[in-house]
Amino acid sequence: MSDRVKRIIKLFLAALLSILVLLVCILGGGYLMYKSTINSAKEEALAKENSINDTTFKRAGNTIVLDKDDEQIAKLGLSTYKYLDLSQVSNYISQGYIAVEDKNFFSEGGIDYKETIKAAVLYIKNRGKVTVGGSTITQQVAKNVLLTQDRTVSRKFTEILLALDLAKRYTKTQILEFYVNNCYYGEGCYGVESAAQYFFSKPAAKLSLAEAATLCGISNNPSLFNPVANPEKAAQRRNIVLAAMLEQHKITQAQYDEAKNTPLKLTIQKPVATPENYLTSYAIDCTVRALMEQDGFKFQYAFKSEEERKAYEDNYKETYFQYDKRVRSGGYTIHTSLDVAKQALLQSALDNGLSDFGDIDPSNNKYCMQGAAVSIDNRTGYVVAIVGGRGDNDVYNRAFLSFRQPGSSIKPLLDYAPAFELGYHPMSQINDQYIPNGPRNEENQYYGPVSLRFATEMSLNTVAYQVLSKIKPQTGLTYLEEMKYAGIHPEDNNPIASIGGFTEGVSPVEQAGGYYTLANGGNYIQPSCVTSVDFLGEKTIYMNNRQGKQVYSPESAYMMTDILKGVISSDYGTGHNLKIDGQIIAGKTGTTENSKDGWFCGYSAYYTTVVWCGYDMPTEVGNLFGSSYPGHIWQDYMEKVHEGLPESDFPQPAGIVFANIDWQGNPTYFDTGNQDMFAKAYLDKAAYIDQEVDDYLASGNSASLTPNPPYTAGSFEKQVLQSGAKETKAEQDAEAAIEVLESLSAKSPSETLDSAFLDAQNKASEVFDEDKRSSYLKRITTAQKALGISGSF
Known part of the structure; x- marks a missing residue:
């Protein structure tokens, strides 16, 4: 060398x-x-x-609401996004993208090293300025789905690392499928199916070569190559795609020539959102609350102070807003129990029932007189129809958004059913009387000692007030809290709540849930129309397990139901004109002071339906009672939904027994000719007390006993029969109270007069002997008139 x-x-x-x-x-x-x-x-x-999981590469399209038959009720939003299998996309799309975006797609391993090095050199040469991307289709998938569009070194490094990982995880076909379903084409179109429908009014599978090349060109720069705003540039970009396909032998010369010479023809199909309606808004509300609870949000219904309540509400509103925004943003499929046919019946019944009221509020162009209604299928426990106002174009759904005073419709849930839990029964006696500074009955009419059954059928306010006072308001409110009544305030711990005097009130949906609980044997299941929720079309993220909670015992619920049947079946009941042929019905009217709100809450073995009527801003309405407009709307709907259904009664629980009762409604061992229903557990408890009394008397003691009410029925009777001391004491007490009343002057303070009058009434009502009791009551009436005391028996 x-x-x-x-x-x-x-x-x-x-x-x-x-x-x-x-x-x-x-x-x-x-x-x-x-x-x-x-x-x-x-x-x-x-x-x-x-x-990364199975849904990572599927974008959220619209949120869809389906009815009980899985038919679409509503589509929220304007997106037309739909994820497609690659086999459902024209092959021209795949060939076009590979030709123009990544010709080595099938041979490279996620990144093109040559192009990457070229991009890096140019980056350094241009002193940190990005001039070319060098991204493969795999890299673009990583960027479009997992990263931002920021053009930074950090994002590029992350993109490369992710592309290498994706190339190992997925096949080329899968990656190409991810790509075409996540490209953005402008005009709000994500995914090739959305773009095909928007620009060409056809599915992606039917795209011609020219149309497919146009879409492949648009996604490179949707603003620059928008065929609506820049048709010439869109056509030029289309031809570049066609040229790349020809060069790589993906199409023939003849195909190229034909497609290139095809005029750019668009058939724009803009998406249309479904207007929100009562069904949609309630379905969204149920979904939001269900997802909040599933994710650990603790709903609260009882508060020690208004400060605690306000702090909770602030947190609730913020959390609700975030979940509501998420659900409405798209991707959810909400399966519901809603029945479109029954919805139409309920809407028609309400609209027709309020047709007498034509006044329009000029501030919002809505009817002044409004209404709301909810219907639950008792066989499933799901809401099947919900109407939030007159007409179907009002987005304000009063059925679950509006809290109103319930009037007497609250009595069965707050006063009487809880009292049955504590040993009261339908024939328990309460003295219907004038109560100073308390509620009054309709037309100031009072009946003296009456049963709870009669008091409910006649809707006597003073009896409900006394019952809640006896069992304590907080005791009754606890039952509402157990049934998730959200409008209860600390200051509602007051006997006036017994007749619907609340700080805020209740909603029709809540009332439907309460009355359904009675129909369902005391077992509460939160009202809802949502059966399940899917995300991105296939993943079920929520399933309604319909778990219930035993709020009232089956016996208490049945006794309440049996009484409410009389509200309609008896000739004097407040709902006597609301019978339904061929069905056994239970129900309760409710009217607030000055007729500002009217309610009817009723149920059969098949359906529970609640109707409210009134102004949005509480206003006195002539002839508005629970039995008038609300009752007739309820009747109209219930008659139609029961057509063809056989008569069915409410099942009697095994714990219900019948026993003889004395004149005060207490159970007795003697055949008095009168019977009432009791909870077996109550009679067993009473029998236990009886045995204690027997033992006590057998020991030689004859002093008066004072057992703990309300479990005193048999014990009280035995004391009267065996010693007579109780009756003698009652007569003495009555005589003394009346003498006090008779000794007063008309000039005495009104508080003194009212107190003495009430005490005399109560003492007289305790006297067993009918003749003596009648004599005492006459003396009280005479004194009342002489002293100018208002109120009556």
């Missing part, structure tokens, strides 16, 4: 070594310069890789 050749080789090796040293220095320097960026990219890529 000549010296000249040797020198050339030495120079070459030295140059090569210099280049390698320089390259190492550059790479080493670059690594040191971007060390923190690279490490950060690695951490981000790893976090993204761990978050």
Whole structure:
């Protein structure tokens, strides 16, 4: 080898070594310069890789609401996104994208090293300015789905690492499928199906070569190549795609010529959202609350103070807003129990029932007189129809958003059923009387000692007030809290709540849930129309397990139901004109002071339906009673939904027994000719007390006993029969109280007069002998008139 050749080789090796040293220095320097960026990219890529699942590459389209038959009720939003299998997409789309975006797609392993190095060199040459992307289709999938569109070194490093991971996880077909379903085409169109429908009014599977090439061109730069705003540039870009397909032998020359010469013809099909209606708004509300609860939000219904309640409500509203926004943003499929046919019947019944009221509020162009109604299928416990106002174009759903005073419709749930839990029964006697500073009955009419059954059928306010006072208001409110009544305030712990005097009130949905609980044997299941929720079309993220809670005992619920049957079946009941042929019905009217609100809450073995009527801003309404407009709307709907259904009664629980009762409604061992129903558990408890009394009397003691009410029925009777001391004491007490009343002057303070009058009434009602009791009551009436005391028996 000549010296000249040797020198050339030495120079070459030295140059090569210099280049390698320089390259190492550059790479080493670059690594040191971007060390923190690279490490950060690695951490981000790893976090993204761990978050990938089956739904990662499926975008959220519209939120869809389905009825009981899985027919679409509503589509929320304007998105037309639909994820497609690659087999459902024209092959021209796949070929076009590979030709123009990544010709080595099937051979490279997620990144194109040559293009990546080229992009890096240009980045350095242009002093940190990005001029070309060098991204493969796999990299674009990572960027479009998992990352932002920021053009930074950190994002590029993360993109490369993710692309390498995706290439190992998925096949080329899967990656291409992810790509075409996540490209953005402008005009709000994500995914090739959305773009095909919007620009060409056809599915992606039916796209021609020219149309497919147009879409492949648009996604490169949706603003620049928008065929609506820039048809010429869109056509030019389409032809570039066609040329790339021809060059790579994906189409023939003839196909190229035909497609290139095809005029750009668009048939725009803009999406139309379904207007929100009563069904939609309630379905969304049920979904939001269900997802909140599933994710650990603790709903609260009892508060120690208004401060505690306000703090909770602030947190609730913020959390609700976030979940509501998420559900409405798209991707959810809400399966419901809603019955479109029954919805139409309920809406028609309400609209027709309020047709007498034509006044329009000029501030919002809505009817002044409004109504709301809810219907639950008792066989499933799900809401099947919900009407939030007159007409179907009012977005304000009063059925669950409006809280109103319930009037007497609250009595069965708050006063009487809880009292049955504590030993009262339908024929328990309460003295219906004037109560100073208390509620009054309709037309100031009072009946003296009456049963709870009669008091409910006649809707006597004073009896309900006394019952809640006896069992304590907080006791009754606890039952409402158990049934998730959200409008209860700390100051509602007051006997006036017994007749619906609440700070805020109740909603029709809550009332439907309460009355359904009675129909369901005391077992409460929160009202809802949502059976399940899917996300991104296939993943079920919520399933309504319909778990219930025993709020009232089956016996208490049945006794309440039996009484409420009389509200309608008896000739004097407040709902006597609301019978339904061929069905056994239970129900309760409710009217607030000055007829500002009217309610009817009723149920059969098949359906529970609640109707409210009134103004949005509480206003006195002529002839508005629970039995008038609300009752007739209820009757109209219930008659129609029961057509063809056989008569069915409410099942009697095994714990219900019948026993003889005395004149005060207490159970007795003697055949008095009158019977009432009791909970067996109550009679067993009473029998236990009886045995204690027997033992006590047998020991030789004859002093008066004072057992703990209400478990005193048999014990009280035995004391009267065996010693007579109780009756003598009652007569003495009555005589003394009446003498006090008779000794007063009309000039005495009104508080003194009212107190003495009430005490005399109560004492007289305790007297067993009917003749003596009648004599006492006449003396009280005479004194009342002489002293000018208001109120009556």
